[in-house]
Amino acid sequence: MPRPLISLLIVSALLTALFPRHLRSQASNTNALAPGHIEGVILSPHGEPVSRASVTVQLQRTSGTPPFRASVFTGSDGRFVVANVPAGVYRICVQAPGTALLNPCAWSAAPPSAAVTSGQIALLGSIRLETGYVVKVRLQDAGRLLQADEARSPAARVQSGLWTPAGFFIPMRVRTRGPASRELELPVPFGTSLELSVGSAWFDLAPEDNAQIDRAGARSIPIQASPGAPSIVYTFHVMITTSTATLRKIPRLPVWITAIFFSAVSAAAQLPPQTSGYLPLHRVSSVSQRFLLAAGSRLRRPGKERVAVSGVVRRDQDAASPIEITWEIPQKIRIAEAARIFVFDGANPAPNLPRDQQVADLMETFIEDSIEAFFIDQPGRSFRFVGSGFRDRRGGLPDTSYEIIELWVPSGFRNGSQMTVKQYWFDARSKFLSRVIYHSTAARGSGLIEVLWNDWRNIQGERVPFSVERKEAGRTTFQLNFSSAVVSAKADDGRFSGR
Numbered sequence: 001m002p003r004p005l006i007s008l009l010i011v012s013a014l015l016t017a018l019f020p021r022h023l024r025s026q027a028s029n030t031n032a033l034a035p036g037h038i039e040g041v042i043l044s045p046h047g048e049p050v051s052r053a054s055v056t057v058q059l060q061r062t063s064g065t066p067p068f069r070a071s072v073f074t075g076s077d078g079r080f081v082v083a084n085v086p087a088g089v090y091r092i093c094v095q096a097p098g099t100a101l102l103n104p105c106a107w108s109a110a111p112p113s114a115a116v117t118s119g120q121i122a123l124l125g126s127i128r129l130e131t132g133y134v135v136k137v138r139l140q141d142a143g144r145l146l147q148a149d150e151a152r153s154p155a156a157r158v159q160s161g162l163w164t165p166a167g168f169f170i171p172m173r174v175r176t177r178g179p180a181s182r183e184l185e186l187p188v189p190f191g192t193s194l195e196l197s198v199g200s201a202w203f204d205l206a207p208e209d210n211a212q213i214d215r216a217g218a219r220s221i222p223i224q225a226s227p228g229a230p231s232i233v234y235t236f237h238v239m240i241t242t243s244t245a246t247l248r249k250i251p252r253l254p255v256w257i258t259a260i261f262f263s264a265v266s267a268a269a270q271l272p273p274q275t276s277g278y279l280p281l282h283r284v285s286s287v288s289q290r291f292l293l294a295a296g297s298r299l300r301r302p303g304k305e306r307v308a309v310s311g312v313v314r315r316d317q318d319a320a321s322p323i324e325i326t327w328e329i330p331q332k333i334r335i336a337e338a339a340r341i342f343v344f345d346g347a348n349p350a351p352n353l354p355r356d357q358q359v360a361d362l363m364e365t366f367i368e369d370s371i372e373a374f375f376i377d378q379p380g381r382s383f384r385f386v387g388s389g390f391r392d393r394r395g396g397l398p399d400t401s402y403e404i405i406e407l408w409v410p411s412g413f414r415n416g417s418q419m420t421v422k423q424y425w426f427d428a429r430s431k432f433l434s435r436v437i438y439h440s441t442a443a444r445g446s447g448l449i450e451v452l453w454n455d456w457r458n459i460q461g462e463r464v465p466f467s468v469e470r471k472e473a474g475r476t477t478f479q480l481n482f483s484s485a486v487v488s489a490k491a492d493d494g495r496f497s498g499r
Contacts, residue, residue: 035084036116040124042078042094044101045131049078053096057082057114058408060089087118094129097175100187100231101129106170107189109439132189134231135162135223137172137198139182141238145203147179156202158238159387160184162223163195168423168437169386169404190229196221198236199389208235278302279375287385288375288405294431295371296462298329298487304462305329305490311466311482313337315358323480327366330376332496335362343496361477365470369436369451374407374424383407388428401428432456432463448473460487 038057042050052073059068068088074080092112093105104111104127114122137160139146149156161171172184188194198205198221223232279299281289298304306328312320324336331346342359344367367373386404402425409422422438436451455467464487468480 035086036119037121038082038085038090038092038114038116038124039121040080040092040114041126042074042080042096043126043128045128047128049076050074050094050096050099050101050129051076051078053078053080053094053101055080055082056093056095057085057090058093059086060091060113085116085122087116090114090116092124092127094127095173096129096187097173097185100131100134102132102187102189104129107132130189132187133225133229134185134187135172135194135196136175136231136233137184137196138233138235139184139238140208140235141180141182143238144179145238146182149202158198158200158203158205158236159389160196160198161386162186162188163197165193168421169197169390171386188223190225190227192224194223196223196234197390198234200238204239206237206239208237284375285383285385287403291371291426291431291433292375294463295375295433298462299372299375303489304460304487306488307459307462307464307485308488309464309466309482309485311480311484313362314479314481315477325362325366325480326495327370327372328490328496329372331367333363333366334496335359345496358478361470365451365468368409369422369449371433371453373409374405374433374436386423390425402426402434403428430456433465450474457485459485462487 040055042053042055044050054071054073056069056071068086070082070085072080072082090113091105092114093103094101095103102108107130112124112127114124116122139158141147146156146158159171161169163169170186172186174182175185176183221234225232278301279292281292281300284292292299296304298307306326308324308326310322310324313323314320321338325333327333331344333344335342337359342356342363344363346367384406386406388401388403390402390404392400392402405424405426407422407424409420420438420440422436424433425435425437426432427434433453435453436449438449440449450471452469452471453465453467454469456463456465464482464485466482466485470477
């Protein structure tokens with residue numbers, strides 16, 4: 001045996017003899033952190049197994065936990081196993097392409113969930129899906145424009161989806177894809193009033209029934225079907241616009257340059273959550289950077305962390321009451337109303353949670369539903385750009401269109417680790433935040449919360465909203481109107497200590 005090998009064996013034996021407890025302890029710690037499994041079976045309403053269904057598990061994140069999401073397909077017996085799952089609570093989403101079975105994450109108020117313990121198996125039993133009907137959109141593309149232009153620009157796509165009564169937009173999925181046609185579909189529940197939206201910022205769309213397309217480039221179609229109704233199919237022909245024809249003449253970038261660019265954007269979107277409160281441009285997704293620039297510099301560099309406003313607050317039929325609000329990034333707020341002072345400091349939240357429901361609504365709005373929260377929460381969160389050119393179908397300004405982004409974030413500091421999908425609507429022209437829509441178990445009625453941010457003004461180079469309204473289940477819980485605002489640097493002056 002060679003002498004180097006003999007020496008290596010001797011050293012290994014000595015290390016094992018000298019540190020046996022350390023090695024056993026390390027092995028024990030590894031086992032304690034072993035991932036778990038999620039197992040279950042997907043059934044139809046009649047108890048039949050659903051094969052080839054896509055099952056997605058999404059970790060409901062708490063502070064400091066990294067994001068985790070995994071997808072698997074069910075077998076012929078409807079069973080699925082998601083292995084190597086970190087400990088935590090997971091939301092379970094199910095999609096069954098080619099069927100009318102409904103995704104519980106899209107249409108159920110309480111989607112199935114699973115709690116996973118390290119090294120253990122979470123047995124869900126059976127998940128029965130409900131049946132709806134299928135809405136389909138067929139895109140006839142005789143000129144093969146979609147196939148030619150999708151690699152040229154991110155805008156070269158058709159946005160298709162359904163608006164729910166609560167104001168959420170659910171995109172349709174591509175079912176079949178061919179060189180000259182494409183079919184998208186989405187199972188939806190019976191008896192629900194929905195609105196189909198089909199549009200594109202790049203292509204002209206000609207409905208087969210020759211209906212008029214509005215100036216936003218999207219067509220809105222009301223939909224509602226009774227039980228037993230067949231699938232509903234809408235057909236559109238894809239055509240090129242004059243402006244797009246000019247853009248198509250620009251040479252396409254080499255594939256390797258495009259790959260490097262999108263790899264850099266993807267890497268930036270997966271950076272860990274920001275804790276200092278400052279957010280340079282490279283830490284947010286490329287589609288969000290224009291909104292960050294529009295807000296001013298206070299989120300990107302020191303010197304303007306604090307905003308102090310004064311005005312009045314109105315609740316229900318009560319008379320207007322004077323109010324002063326000061327908030328400071330990250331996650332500090334002080335509310336002075338009717339000779340009472342309330343403070344919240346995100347660095348030590350537990351003792352600061354208010355018991356007063358009205359005060360809690362105010363704090364949650366500024367801490368969790370503001371433009372600051374959108375950017376501070378964004379790195380490391382599940383993020384989706386829904387699209388642009390959307391109109392408010394519930395009576396908004398006719399000439400205003402919106403860009404919509406969805407984030408998977410905590411549903412409010414009163415709900416602990418509960419997570420929800422929040423929709424952020426940005427004015428397409430000004431790039432200012434206009435509204436935030438989401439569901440919360442802490443809300444009244446249906447659980448739908450809508451926060452409206454309006455009347456943005458330039459205060460010392462920063463944008464400050466002078467009108468804020470919060471609605472729960474369609475009813476206004478408060479309306480804020482400010483008359484003055486001051487922007488300044490943060491200071492250790494006891495402002496957030498309750499004095």
